[in-house]
Amino acid sequence: MKAAIFKAKDSITVEERPKPSVKEPTDAIVRVVRACVCGSDLWYYRGITPHPEGSIGHEFIGFVEETGAGVKDIKSGDFVIAPFAYSDGTCANCQAGFQTACVHGGFFGGGNEGEGGQAEYVRVPHADGTLVKVPGSNFSDEMLASLLALTDVMGTGYHAAVSAEVTKGDTVAVVGDGAVGLCAVLSAKMLGAKRIIAMSRHEDRQALAREWGATDIVEDRGEDAVRAVMALTDNVGVDAVLECVGTAEANKTAFAIARAGAIVGRVGVPHDVQIDAMGTFYRNVGMRGGPAPVRAYMDILLPAVLEGRINPGKVFTFTTDLDHIADAYAAMDERRAIKSMLTIG
Numbered sequence: 001m002k003a004a005i006f007k008a009k010d011s012i013t014v015e016e017r018p019k020p021s022v023k024e025p026t027d028a029i030v031r032v033v034r035a036c037v038c039g040s041d042l043w044y045y046r047g048i049t050p051h052p053e054g055s056i057g058h059e060f061i062g063f064v065e066e067t068g069a070g071v072k073d074i075k076s077g078d079f080v081i082a083p084f085a086y087s088d089g090t091c092a093n094c095q096a097g098f099q100t101a102c103v104h105g106g107f108f109g110g111g112n113e114g115e116g117g118q119a120e121y122v123r124v125p126h127a128d129g130t131l132v133k134v135p136g137s138n139f140s141d142e143m144l145a146s147l148l149a150l151t152d153v154m155g156t157g158y159h160a161a162v163s164a165e166v167t168k169g170d171t172v173a174v175v176g177d178g179a180v181g182l183c184a185v186l187s188a189k190m191l192g193a194k195r196i197i198a199m200s201r202h203e204d205r206q207a208l209a210r211e212w213g214a215t216d217i218v219e220d221r222g223e224d225a226v227r228a229v230m231a232l233t234d235n236v237g238v239d240a241v242l243e244c245v246g247t248a249e250a251n252k253t254a255f256a257i258a259r260a261g262a263i264v265g266r267v268g269v270p271h272d273v274q275i276d277a278m279g280t281f282y283r284n285v286g287m288r289g290g291p292a293p294v295r296a297y298m299d300i301l302l303p304a305v306l307e308g309r310i311n312p313g314k315v316f317t318f319t320t321d322l323d324h325i326a327d328a329y330a331a332m333d334e335r336r337a338i339k340s341m342l343t344i345g
């Protein structure tokens, strides 16, 4: 089969690799139909976060081709969404709704053979706990894109909003205008936010943010951004902050614009971030979030997509095939695309 292989900084290729097979009785093999490049893949591509040479990609949807003898709920032929982390669905962490901390779980695309989502086939451990069956099999390209967004970015944006406890009538700020940040805007709207301040300086992203519910756009960064948000909120700050970047500056901004008692819901993987213990203490500012248990939000988000209430697939502004995987990464790296999709098979 063809699989994307991470070689080194700035180098992703496509190579022939053995098609994965069932190793454990709880495995399933999925034939990938759509996959995509994640913002976190760019950290590897840019050489900021280490990644072993090998398989890459953790966002994919497709048809189940084969299941192990211990798989009960998922059947061959099912159309499935694979959340970016696999999980057994039964341990205490899974039961509590934090499948990304499953004691038997892990993440796709970490270099192991047959476990990368940017490939024609993927071995999925704990198929019953991990995979989400989608009713039907004939989906439009638009629907496939939105289903693909449920593997990570939409669930991750939603997790930021849930972690920050966005409720009806809130004023919310979203730090970051990548695919996750835009999905966080959409999620804040779903949860009833009245005013949504999107922090973005790219026209295409601003347009999608507005379409999805942003009422205000702040183009500034750093201290200027803080001043701009404060000016919009009578110098109080916002009721909830959704931090979708992970850099030191984004976190600094996020905590500075939180009003007293607000929660910063963070889903950007922190890179060299320090949280001000004293400042957050005196302002009663909270912090929640982490790797999004997107599996936990499927009951809410999948019907919303299938019924056409949300269309998170709009984040894919560049589409190519697996042979052009290098273009898919470059388009995102150079910010020509919000997010790149791969049509496979």
Ligand SMILES: [Zn+2]
Pocket: 038, 039, 040, 058, 059, 084, 152, 153
């Ligand atoms: Zn991802």
Ligand SMILES: [Zn+2]
Pocket: 087, 088, 089, 090, 091, 092, 093, 094, 095, 099, 101, 102, 103, 104, 105
């Ligand atoms: Zn578990």
